Amino acid sequence: MVNDVSQDVLRRLAAHRNGAVLSLFLDLDPSKVPTAPARQSAVDAMLHEARRAVDGGKLEHDEQARMRAALQEIEGRLEPAAIPVEGARALAIFAPGPNDTVEVLRLPTPIDGQVVLDVSAHVEPLLHLADRARWCVALVDRSHASFHLGNEDAMPLSGTLDDDVRGQHRQGGWSSPRYERSIEQDVLVHFDHVADALARQLRDGSYEHLVLAGQQTLRSELEGKLEHDVRARLEGWVDLDLSGTSAEAVRAAAAPVIAQWRARCEQDVLARLTQGVGTPGGHGVAGLRSTLAALSDRRVATLVVGKALTSPGSRCPACGLLGLHLAECPADGAEMEQLDSIIEAAVGLAYEQSAEVVLPGPAPELEAVEGIGAITRF
Ligand SMILES: [Zn+2]
Known part of the structure; x- marks a missing residue:
């Protein structure tokens, strides 16, 4: 999709x-x-x-x-x-x-x-x-790799990489220790190419998070080849065969890793919000009224809002100030627009000030802030 x-x-x-x-x-x-x-x-x-x-x-x-x-x-x-x-x-x-x-x-x-x-x-x-991150799933074996770029909605194939490994053309069961070493050398060279491709795509901004697929026996060697920045983006390994794997199978295999990552991000945001709200002078506000005030002051870094929250409110058409039931803008005296849903306006104002918007599932931390809160810049 x-x-x-x-x-x-x-x-x-x-x-x-x-x-x-x-x-x-x-x-x-x-x-x-x-x-x-x-x-x-x-x-x-x-x-x-x-x-x-x-x-x-x-x-x-x-x-x-x-x-x-x-x-x-x-x-x-x-x-x-x-x-x-x-x-x-x-x-x-x-x-x-x-x-x-x-x-x-x-x-x-x-x-x-x-x-x-x-x-x-x-x-x-x-x-x-809107909060879909960019993911790469790389399927790697001893001589090939395929790269899928996408997210939990779709993971289309974006490119492949093939290295001619001499071991593939080996005939019979005879192999000297020296020959074995040379095969391993070729695999390591192939992993270098894979690592280079992943580093390049990360620098290009093609993805933010990485999932790898490959045999257990190859995993530590491949991870050892990854650049530090790339390894820092590795969120997990999945079991997938390189040949004949559809984009849909790749998406389905990566989905649990993406869901775990998302849950961790939400937990992290909720913990920072709880801490910001609970600390005197901390960088957090709780509840609709305080959150609208922080948004109006343009000091929100992360807006956290429950998915089901709705509330009417008012917006100043002149300066963008948001409030609950204001007839007149306290900043400039303009007549306030009355909105059926202030949440959308709040999200819009958050985007305008380059804030991140997070919509976690039901959580006690979110209830503790009446369904809406913000981590503030100051
Ligand atoms: Zn105003």
């Missing part, structure tokens, strides 16, 4: 402050839209609802004209021949997206279809998809 959502994409969407944004979500779950005609009628229904929202009289004249033009572009992008459904379980469409263009994102998981016209992009349904 493909996933076009990243924290960078959400950051760009959240930064949009130039008029209304239309957010469209199209479910492509094969159990709900099994055929192309079913998909087309879902697209038509969504566009019909979007047109009604745009024509509904909420928008200024210029804005309405702009949105109608955007809708026309969306229509073109979703025509049967053009719609990017390959490998996607849902689409999220934003108009205007970053740089005033229409942004079409492919999602790896189904999503409830909906149409939202608001002053900012409706990114809440995408948040859980």
Whole structure:
């Protein structure tokens, strides 16, 4: 499955402050839209609802004209021949997206279809998809290697490496000690090449975390060849044969390693949050009101928010300040916008200040902060 959502994409969407944004979500779950005609009628229904929202009289004249033009572009992008459904379980469409263009994102998981016209992009349904790290799974044997780059949604093959090892062409069972040594030498040279390739891809930013697959007997030798930086990214070994292994099998084998890593990261963030909140003068705030204040002060490093949390709130259209039930901005006196969900605005403001956003599963540490808290920079 493909996933076009990243924290960078959400950051760009959240930064949009130039008029209304239309957010469209199209479910492509094969159990709900099994055929192309079913998909087309879902697209038509969504566009019909979007047109009604745009024509509904909420928008200024210029804005309405702009949105109608955007809708026309969306229509073109979703025509049967053009719609990017390959490998996607849902689409999220934003108009205007970053740089005033229409942004079409492919999602790896189904999503409830909906149409939202608001002053900012409706990114809440995408948040859980944004914290995907970049992973490499390298399958290595004595003379070949294949590299898969991706995450828990998909792990496509990105490259292979083959070294001609003389031992493969050996005939019969005769082998002198000297010949054996030369084979081992070739394997070690092959491992050098694998280690070089992994180091290069790490420097390129192709991956952040590494999983290796290979025979038990080769593991310590290969690990010994890895550069220090690469070894630091190694999260685990899995059992996979190099030949005939599908991208899906690689994804499935790596998934438990990725899940363990994710659980450790969440534990770490929750521990730092608990410590920051519990220490006098510490770098942590707990609860919605204090978290919104810290976000408004632009001092959040990591926003931690429970997946199910919802609450109304208010936002200053002039300076971006967030509050719970404010009629007027305490900073500049502007009339506050009243929002159905302040959580999205909080996440948007977190992205704007380059904070990390973490959405852990249910945890006592999260309950202790009323479902939302932040690790602060100062
Ligand atoms: Zn203000």
